[in-house]
Amino acid sequence: MKEKTALFSLFGDKKKRGRFVSFAIVIAAYIIIEILLKSGSLSSLFKSLLVPITCYVVASIGLNLNVGISGELNLGQAGFMSVGAFCAICVSGILAGTVTAGIPRLIIAIICGAVLAGIFGFVIGIPVLKLQGDYLAIVTLAFGQIIKSIFMNTYIGFDSDGLHFSFVDSKFKLQPGGKMLLNGPMGATGTQKIANFTVGIILVLIALLIVYNLMFSRSGRAIMAARDNRIAAESVGIPISRTKMLAFVVSASLAGAAGGLYGLNYATLVPNKFDFNTSILILVYVVLGGLGNMTGTIISTVVLILLPELLRSLQDYRMLIYAVVLILIMLVTNNDWLKTKWKSLTSRKAKGGASNG
């Protein structure tokens, strides 16, 4: 795959400097939003979007590691999110009696979600990474569907006797006061909402830290080498499978952590939420932000989540317009004529800036 060139030429920064910009943007956004929150001038709509935005940003950063850096088209990211989400919900439900404080429970739950998703990533990665190109993509799609299917048939209950588990049919009966943590296709209901925005932002920062460290480490360079030319990389002794697996597992765990936060932000969560469409949605964020470009991913995720909300006044037409905007953005950002124009324009600006300074 030779698609490493960022689609958004304006995000095409691969220098290390770029990472500070991402951190700066996230921290600045956090400070601004916290100030607005404290002063009470933030709308309810925006408040309700804060946590999901951080979730999707983390999942997109993870996917970008996979698609952009490692060069594997993954169509099953939502599957890993659902592993993280349902794991976190179960952990939080089980610990509800023992760890009453929200934040520690949230953190434990997210970590469990991330670890379990990472394990899933490892197990799935073994067959997936044997394949290439579109075949790899379809297998990730298949695993995404299988994970969804599994959660739709999993029943987990928790009561005074401990944990109950059954598959396909709910065969157990709970003691009075017991709780269905996972009720097959009905998913989790009555989840305590313990997610919060600050944890979300910290998660984004951690995700950036992990991904950047990986990108600019020895393994990161190996991953990119393998992406750009597998055979050449192999010939100089880079262990391709191991490096790709590393990226795949990290990507899955990030999705799992994002899912964990997401799952604990809503009173209810159904397995159908994490279907093929959600995977595609995250992929759109990544492609639009620029492959391999984390700052771009963050910005495009935020913009694309806000866009349908801003279009609400269009009523029934909003998703139609959203589709048109999506197509137009892809057409415009990939238009050669506009690209050269933009380049000449900005290089002139830059030159002007240099001579001034």
Added chain:
Amino acid sequence: MRKIFKTSMAVALSVCMAAALTACGGSGSSASSEPAAEATEAADAAEETADTGAKIKIGGSGPLTGPAAVYGQAVKNAAEIAVEEVNAKGGLQFELDMEDDAHDPEKAVTAYGVLKDWGMQVSLATVTSAPGAAVSPSYAEDQIFAITPSGSSPAVVFADPDNLSGAYGNVFQMCFTDPNQGSASADYISAHTDLGSKVAIIYKNDDNYSKGIHDTFVAEAAVKNVEVVYEGTFDDSNAQDFSVQLGQAQDAGADIVFLPIYYDPASLILTQANQMGYKPTFFGVDGMDGILTLEGFDTSLAEGVYLLTPFSADAEDELTVNFVNAYKEKCGGEIPNQFAADAYDCVYAIAQACEAAGVTADMSSDEICAKLVEQFTSMTFSGLTGESMTWNENGEVTKSPKAVVIQNGVYVGVED
């Protein structure tokens, strides 16, 4: 040079955020500057532009786009009709804002934010169950009165649906709860042995509604000695081919096929059973209503289908006829389903309760909430979907499902 790009993108982002903030920031009273409100008003014709301040704001969300859009659109249209009718009578004035939640809990929570920013005082909650379960805690927290037309899962009204406890108290239901329908169906079948003795169930296992009814049906069937010989499922990704499920039901010797599903897949099941030459008694629940009016459906296929439904678009009482005509006029000849009828009733029930409790448009939402909860738990309401309905303090409605059988393309009531 690169820095310039970053900066420009950062600026673009902050502009975007600022737009989001200002577009929706005018919380509370100054809602007339809000675009969603403007659009609704525009949609609600010119007559409403007069005096927005004196209207009670009814919010609500439902799937207006996506695969479940048919339910959300029905609720939206019917609620709009009801609001127009109530307003035309003089007296209390209402205005409505239905937001899109695409049948997704995440979007429902966002839509709730939009409605709150708009200054919603009373709510129709959500159209579907899973999004309803996601926003009910918010309604309870903010003490905004909500009555859902069709969110039938217990999770909509109970914080702990497994034990049916921890009711939110201010979230009410206009429709039957799922368990209620499931046990009522099992009771009916056990009491009418002439329909058949061996029951097959085909249900949609990724749907709260269908799965909920199925579970209670099976539990009640065990108590009432109704023999369930086959259970088949389908989900979103294979909701077209039913040959296997029907074939296995036939092989198991089922003479009743219980279909706790909506009318779209039910129409496919009836068609395919007919192609196979399998003719059991089909037994549906309220989701089956709408099958006769499905555009292009050969109603002879539904001959002899039993269903428990609170509403029938073919009923000849004045209320139903007027409603059906108004709906047809508004929606280009489409015939309302039970979602529409429930939504219509919701608006009228809210109006009745508001009149009785002396609610005015300048009251805050929690003040209205307290008054309406008191009214709803004590009043009786008669509408399209039932006579003399009452609500308990958990918010569940008490009305009895009526069994009807389809004969010559119309519903015929059957004696219990």
Added chain:
Amino acid sequence: MQFLSYLINGLGLGSVYAIIALGYTMVYGIAKMLNFAHGDVIMVGSYIAFFALTKFGLPFPLAVLTAILVCTVLGVVIERLAYKPLRQAPSLAVLITAIGVSYFLQNGAQILWSSSSKVFPSVISAGSISIGAASVSYLTLLTIATCIVVMICLTLFINKTKTGSAMRACSEDKGASMLMGINVNQIISITFAIGSGLAAIASVLLASTYPSVYPTMGSMPGIKAFTAAVFGGIGSVPGAFVGGLILGIIEIFAKAYISTQLSDAIVFGVLIVILLIKPTGLLGKKINVKV
């Protein structure tokens, strides 16, 4: 019911998948893009056939022709407006555009034709014949027959005509084809036209077998057909045919003999196993990586 009827039902379902998969695989073979809007072209085809039959009262063959015509034009227009400008762009950009087109068609259909489903009239008589102990509806037989005819015509077209040769040349090497004087853009347009025409045929069969027409009806068959195309080896015409049939049979058998709840997981599980054994699908060409 027993084995034989499941098998025939599976073949019927598989035939529909196969025709849709043919469209996917042709477009992929020539344009090297995953056209995720293909399923939604099927949805449009179903609506057109529905309205032609009910509103305009056209006879069945004419309705099918209208659907084919409209879909063909739609396919070419989509290609010109949305995909052609992205010929040089990375394939992921085209993928996202295709998803955009898919959203556009679904939401456009909802606005134009409302979200409530319509029941496709049963034009093909509902009768059935007995083969052994199994009874098979005429519709299933017609579907299987159509699929075989389409498959044969397509193979002949690709192997025996000049345009067909040009298509094969394009799928091998676009640059070289251009040097040989083949109008690559035109060939791609023709491919989209044929793929969309096939989608229209599939739409009529799909809507006749499962007579429910609604705005998102195309997405699930679309994904399944995409899976079928990969099963058989994406880019390979016989592969799509075989893949479609196998997928249909597996789906029905999984439901019949294992579990209706897990049928999806089983279908995708088999796909994964097949790809692990044959990484380019059943009949796919081996990719030679140049050093």
